[in-house]
Every structure is written in structure tokens, then in C-alpha cells.
Amino acid sequence: MDMEKLVSLCKRRGFIFPSSEIYGGLNGFWDYGPLGVELKRNIKDAWWRDNIQARDDMVGLDCSIIMNPKVWEASGHVAGFSDPMVDCRETQERYRADQLYVFRYDLGDHAGQTPRLLDVALTGATSADARAALDERITKLGNKNALPIKRKDLPEPTVVPYLELVAEDRARVLGPGALHAGTLTEPRAFNLMFKTSVGALESASSVAYLRPETAQGIFANFKNVVDTGRVKVPFGIAQIGKSFRNEITPRNFIFRSREFEQMEIEFFCRPDEAADWYAYWRKTRFQWYVDHGLASDKLRLRDHDPDELAFYSTATADIEYAFPFGVSELEGIAHRGNYDLSQHQKFSGKDLSYFDEERKERYIPHVIEPSAGADRATLAVLCEAYAEDEVGGEARTVLKFHPRFAPIKAAVFPLVKKDGMPELAEKIYRDLKRHFPVFLDEKGAIGRRYRRQDEAGTPIGITVDGQTLADGTVTFRDRDSLRQWRVPSAGVVQALRDRIEGAALPPEA
Ligand code: ATP
Numbered sequence: 001m002d003m004e005k006l007v008s009l010c011k012r013r014g015f016i017f018p019s020s021e022i023y024g025g026l027n028g029f030w031d032y033g034p035l036g037v038e039l040k041r042n043i044k045d046a047w048w049r050d051n052i053q054a055r056d057d058m059v060g061l062d063c064s065i066i067m068n069p070k071v072w073e074a075s076g077h078v079a080g081f082s083d084p085m086v087d088c089r090e091t092q093e094r095y096r097a098d099q100l101y102v103f104r105y106d107l108g109d110h111a112g113q114t115p116r117l118l119d120v121a122l123t124g125a126t127s128a129d130a131r132a133a134l135d136e137r138i139t140k141l142g143n144k145n146a147l148p149i150k151r152k153d154l155p156e157p158t159v160v161p162y163l164e165l166v167a168e169d170r171a172r173v174l175g176p177g178a179l180h181a182g183t184l185t186e187p188r189a190f191n192l193m194f195k196t197s198v199g200a201l202e203s204a205s206s207v208a209y210l211r212p213e214t215a216q217g218i219f220a221n222f223k224n225v226v227d228t229g230r231v232k233v234p235f236g237i238a239q240i241g242k243s244f245r246n247e248i249t250p251r252n253f254i255f256r257s258r259e260f261e262q263m264e265i266e267f268f269c270r271p272d273e274a275a276d277w278y279a280y281w282r283k284t285r286f287q288w289y290v291d292h293g294l295a296s297d298k299l300r301l302r303d304h305d306p307d308e309l310a311f312y313s314t315a316t317a318d319i320e321y322a323f324p325f326g327v328s329e330l331e332g333i334a335h336r337g338n339y340d341l342s343q344h345q346k347f348s349g350k351d352l353s354y355f356d357e358e359r360k361e362r363y364i365p366h367v368i369e370p371s372a373g374a375d376r377a378t379l380a381v382l383c384e385a386y387a388e389d390e391v392g393g394e395a396r397t398v399l400k401f402h403p404r405f406a407p408i409k410a411a412v413f414p415l416v417k418k419d420g421m422p423e424l425a426e427k428i429y430r431d432l433k434r435h436f437p438v439f440l441d442e443k444g445a446i447g448r449r450y451r452r453q454d455e456a457g458t459p460i461g462i463t464v465d466g467q468t469l470a471d472g473t474v475t476f477r478d479r480d481s482l483r484q485w486r487v488p489s490a491g492v493v494q495a496l497r498d499r500i501e502g503a504a505l506p507p508e509a
Contacts, residue, residue, distance in 0.1 A: 001386050003324040007253055009397065010382065013456055015039065016254060028250030028258035030375075035456055038407030038437060040261075040378045044240050046404050047263050047372070050288065051238055058236045058265070059229055063217030065242060066198065066208050074347035075216045075340070077193055077209075084163065084187035085248045088175040095176065096248050097187040099124050100162035102173055103134055105154050118148060119173040121162060121184070123249075124326065130159075137176075146179045163187065192245040194258075210244035215369060217241075218266045219340045223352055233354055233365050234277060236267035240374065252325045254375040261374035268365035270356070271338070275314075277368045278335040282317050285333055285370045289319065289377075293402035294384050298322040312339035319372075321380040330380055331372035338364040381405055385457060391482060392447065399457030400480050403500040409436040410496050411453040415446060415465040425464040428474065428492055432462075435493055436500070454479055460499055462492060 010016040014033035018025035032040055052058045072078045084097040105118040120141075122133055134157070142151040162170065167186065174181040194210040197203075211217065218237045225237055240263045250256050269277045286301050304316040316334040320327050341364050345352040355362050385399040403409065412429040414421035422442055429440040439458065441449045450461055461477040468474050473486040476495065487495045 001324055001383060003253065005397075006324075006382060006386055009386070009399075009455070010036065010253075015382070028247060028256075030254050030257055035407045036378075039381070039401070039405060039457075040374055042405045042407070043377050043381065044261070044263060044374050046292065047288075047374075047377075048238070048240060051236075051265060057234060058238055059225060059231060061218060061221055061225070061237050061239045062241065063214070063221060063239060065211050065244075066196070067211065067217060067220065069208050070347055071216050071220055071344075072193065072209055072212075074343045075219075076343070077212060077216075078191075081193055081212060082189040082191045083248055085190045086162075086175075086187050087185045088178055088183050089185065090178040090180055090183040091175065093175070093177060094248055095123060095184075097163050098161070099249065100176070101130075102160045102162050102165060103157035104160055105157045107149060108155070117169075117172075118154075119165075119169065119181070120157070121173050121176050123176055141174075141179070144179055190246075190248055192247065194244045194246050212245050213243050213371070214239045214241045214262045214264045215266060215340075215371065218264065219344050222266075222268070222341060222344075223350060226354060233356060234267065234269040234273065236265050238263070238265045240264075252323065252328075254379050255323065255325070255328065257375065260376075263372045263374050263377075265368075265370045266340075267368040267370075268354070269368065270359075271363060271366045274335060274337070274366035274368065278315055278333070281368050281370050282333045285331060285372070286319055289330070289380075292381070292405065293400070294321065294380060296384065298384065299380075300327065310334075310336075312337050321376075321383070323379070323383055328376075330376050331370060333368070333370045336367045336369055338366050340367055341365065391451075394447070394451075396451050396454055398454040398479065401457040401459070403459045403502070406457050406459050406500075407437065408439045408453070408456055408458045409500055410460040410462050411439045411441055411449070411458050413441055413446060413449050413461060413463045415463055417442060419466075419469060421464045421468070424468060424489070428462065428464065428489055431493060432496065436496060450477065460496060462487075462496075464489075 013035055015036035017031045017033055019029035019031050020026055048060065052060045085094055086097050087094050100121050100123055103120045103122065107116050107118055120137060122137060138151060138154065141147050162173070170184065170186070172182045173184055175184045193212050196208055196210060197206045198208045199206050218239055225231060240261065242259060243262050244259050247256055247258050250258055267277060267281060282301070289299055298321055300320045302318045302320055309316055314335050314337060316332060318329045319331040321330050341352045353362050353364050381401065382399070385401045387398050387400055389396060389398065410432060412425050412432065414425035425440060429438060432438040441452065446463065453461055459479050463475040463477065465475060468489065472489050474489050474492065475484050476487050477484045
């Protein structure tokens with residue numbers, strides 16, 4: 001699937017727009033249009049329903065975005081939440097150093113000159129597209145006479161992550177897009193937190209941050225929830241909300257933006273049961289995506305290698321999705337030990353231990369953290385749903401959303417604008433509208449109306465036709481299988497509910 005096609009469909013049908021577009025937009029910020037807001041809300045609602053409301057061991061929370069800045073000292077974000085970045089003095093571009101890869105050509109005697117090595121940097125070049133990107137880059141350099149030897153004489157390159165080069169080698173890399181080698185600056189740490197100031201006077205003591213994650217608000221409220229709720233370890237606290245990161249290279253549509261929404265769980269458990277809870281959440285969270293239509297082999301679960309783990313974590317796994325731009329993280333599940341609560345206990349001076357009545361034991365609970373992004377989930381759902389096929393000899397683009405996520409659950413169509421069909425359709429539409437987001441479309445050929453809804457991902461089309469006038473039944477048409485069957489008009493609400501909740505599959509053809 002082509003990312004550009006998806007981005008253009010999202011724009012054309014009102015799923016996602018560039019933020020403040022009439023002013024030229026703002027890099028890293030996006031707006032959700034009428035269909036997009038429903039899609040993302042349905043994903044968040046399904047997550048909330050399944051992880052909080054349907055369970056006995058979870059409660060929700062909604063914290064402020066700006067918190068006491070000490071929270072971010074305790075969490076380590078003030079000192080350590082940074083990415084190494086490099087600037088290119090030639091192109092004025094800025095890159096995340098950990099995303100740069102260097103293709104090293106050993107020119108050997110061929111060059112008869114120094115330097116003997118040609119190091120060409122590209123971003124994110126581990127993906128399958130690396131070869132094509134490299135070829136394009138080398139062709140451009142050749143055309144501009146910026147290669148030290150003829151293109152055809154270049155040996156096979158080796159790939160090295162930029163950060164693994166010694167400083168001396170880094171100093172002579174040819175930056176992405178640059179014509180001259182040695183224009184990249186040394187990597188510098190760049191804190192990703194957006195700073196602001198609270199109150200009328202700006203001073204060092206008024207500095208505050210927009211939260212870069214929702215998790216810390218949960219830890220900061222752990223004591224409140226334990227003291228006031230009916231919760232007993234093991235239990236979890238969940239939160240959905242906006243987070244902000246001044247990402248150096250926002251990219252790939254809504255995958256990496258500077259303002260985004262997270263859906264996070266902190267699950268508190270006894271230290272000796274933490275490994276089992278980790279295994280449980282790792283499996284449960286993966287299955288949740290599968291159950292909601294991300295069932296292809298594009299969805300993966302990847303356990304971190306020991307050298308990837310944060311020092312306090314004994315295990316972490318990423319749920320990844322093979323996006324058109326590469327395999328990337330949708331959600332991380334981390335076994336964080338008691339690191340977070342211990343840090344907040346230390347920095348706040350408040351006792352954050354828990355007294356286990358059953359065991360008559362006091363301890364700081366361990367934490368399992370499934371941390372997901374609502375925007376990345378939305379993007380994965382869009383990518384997985386996008387399909388192009390043919391119906392009756394005509395090409396169609398269709399979004400095959402899980403019915404629970406679909407922005408519009410059904411569209412009602414009078415076959416023709418006469419014989420009382422529009423009135424009947426309007427009545428059915430009004431009945432349905434009290435229960436579901438539905439759409440009434442009276443204009444144009446029926447085939448075209450179906451296709452418009454297919455493109456919006458509407459699972460069911462309901463048509464009022466000649467037979468409706470005779471026997472009171474309407475046609476249900478399934479978006480994916482294209483099967484059609486008849487339903488008594490008095491029963492449309494229940495029939496649609498059955499389809500959306502997955503209870504009834506469309507009848508066999
Ligand atoms: P990455 O390595 O891609 O920057 P991360 O490992 O820093 O992500 P976490 O801090 O673990 O991400 O955040 C948890 C979740 O929040 C991620 O799995 C992702 O779904 C979401 N998320 C993080 N950063 C962004 C962003 N800039 N834009 C959209 N979603 C994000």
C-alpha cells in the first residue's frame with residue numbers, strides 16, 4: 001500500500017488534515033476531521049471499555065497536562081529525555097543521530113587519493129527501501145559530479161549506524177542531501193519536553209512542562225487512588241490523554257507527531273507476581289489488536305534484547321506494525337519493577353508503599369506498563385483497512401474497518417427519489433440515528449453511493465427499494481463480502497447492532 005494514497009484519501013474524505021492548514025500548517029501537528037475524529041474516538045472508547053469498564057481490577061484517571069515540574073525531575077525526564085541530534089551545515093537540515101545510517105564505500109587503491117573511504121549517510125536506511133534510497137542518492141551525487149570515482153567503479157558498501165562511528169570518522173561523513181562531506185555537526189542532546197511558564201511572571205521558578213507522557217500522572221496519583229478507592233493490589237490505573245514531545249524529526253504522517261494521544265496502563269502488582277503479570281499483559285495487548293482487525297502478519301510482537309532494556313526493566317516487548325515506511329512501534333509493554341514509585345517516593349518525601357492486608361506485608365508494588373499511542377493505532381488501523389479492488393468491473397477503494405471502529409455504522413439509501421422511498425429511508429435513518437452514527441444519502445446512482453461509503457469504511461449499506469414497498473423489508477449490503485440479504489424494516493436497529501457487535505455474520509451467499 002502506498003502511503004501517499006492513504007494520506008490523500010484521509011485528506012479528501014475528512015479523516016486527517018494538516019494542522020492550521022490555511023496558514024501553511026505546522027510541522028508535526030495534525031487535525032482530525034469529521035470521519036477521523038469518530039475513528040480515533042472509537043479506538044479510544046474500545047480501549048477504555050475493554051481495559052477499564054469491562055474489568056474488575058482497573059480504574060481510570062484523567063490528570064492535568066501541566067504538573068509540578070518536580071514530577072519530571074523524579075521521572076528522569078528533565079535530565080535524560082533527550083535525543084542526540086545532528087545539524088547539517090550545508091543543507092540546514094536536522095537529523096536524529098540514532099536514525100542515521102552510513103553506507104561506507106572502501107575505495108581502496110581505486111581512488112588513489114585520500115580519504116580512502118566514502119561515507120554516505122541516509123536516514124532510517126535499515127528498511128527494505130534502503131537499496132532504492134541509496135541508488136537514488138548515488139545517482140544524484142554522480143549527476144552532480146560529487147563522487148570521487150565513477151559510479152560503476154564503486155564497490156559494495158557496508159552499513160554502519162552513524163553513532164557507532166568514532167568522532168574522526170563522523171567528521172567526514174557526507175550528510176543526507178549534502179554535496180560536500182564533513183558538514184554534519186557533532187551529535188548534541190536535545191530535550192524533547194515543551195517548556196512553558198505558569199503565571200504572569202516568567203522566571204526560573206515559573207518553568208513548567210507539557211507532559212511528554214501520561215504515565216507519570218498515574219504514579220503521582222497512586223497514593224490518592226489507593227487511599228480513596230476500593231482497589232487492592234493487583235490492580236491497574238489507566239489514562240487516555242494528550243502528550244507533547246518536541247520531536248526533532250516528526251514524520252510519517254501521524255506516526256510521529258509533536259502532539260499526540262496516549263493510552264497508558266500502569267498495573268501494580270506484588271513483586272513475586274510481576275513476571276506473570278508481564279506475560280499476561282504482553283499477550284493480552286497483542287490479542288486486542290488482532291481481535292480488532294490487525295490480523296495480518298504485519299502485526300508483530302518483539303521482545304527487547306537485554307542490551308535494549310532500561311536499567312530498571314527486566315523485560316520489555318514492543319507491539320510493532322509493518323507500516324509502508326517500515327516496521328515500527330505501536331505499543332510498548334514494559335516490566336518496570338518498582339522504579340517509578342521509588343523515584344516519586346524519594347523526590348516527594350511521601351510514603352508510596354502499599355500495605356497488603358492479606359499477607360500482612362508492606363512493599364512498593366511492581367509495575368507493568370502497557371503504553372500505546374492512539375494516533376499510531378489509528379494509522380495502523382487505516383493502513384490495514386485500506387484496500388483497492390473491483391466491484392462489478394469498476395475499481396473501488398475501500399476501508400475495511402472493524403465495525404466497532406468504523407466512523408459511520410450504516411448508510412441508508414432510497415433506491416430512487418420517488419414512490420415514497422425517500423420518506424421510508426428517512427424514517428429508518430431517524431430510527432437508527434438514535435442509536436448509531438448513520439448517514440442518509442439520496443443523491444446519485446446507487447453504485448456510486450455504495451462506493452462513497454466503502455471509501456469511508458461504512459460496514460453496512462441499507463437500501464429501500466421496490467420490494468420494501470411490497471413486503472416492508474430492506475436490503476442490507478455488507479461492505480467486505482458484498483453479500484446482500486433482506487431485513488424487515490422494523491428490525492433494522494437490532495440487525496445492525498448484531499452486525500456491529502459481531503454477533504451475526506452476513507448470511508452465506
Ligand atoms: P519512539 O521510539 O517511536 O520515539 P518511544 O519508544 O519513545 O517511541 P514511548 O515513550 O514508549 O515511545 O511511548 C509510548 C507510545 O506512545 C508509543 O508506543 C507510541 O504509540 C506513542 N508515541 C510516542 N511518541 C509518539 C509521537 N511522537 N507521535 C505519536 N505517538 C507517539
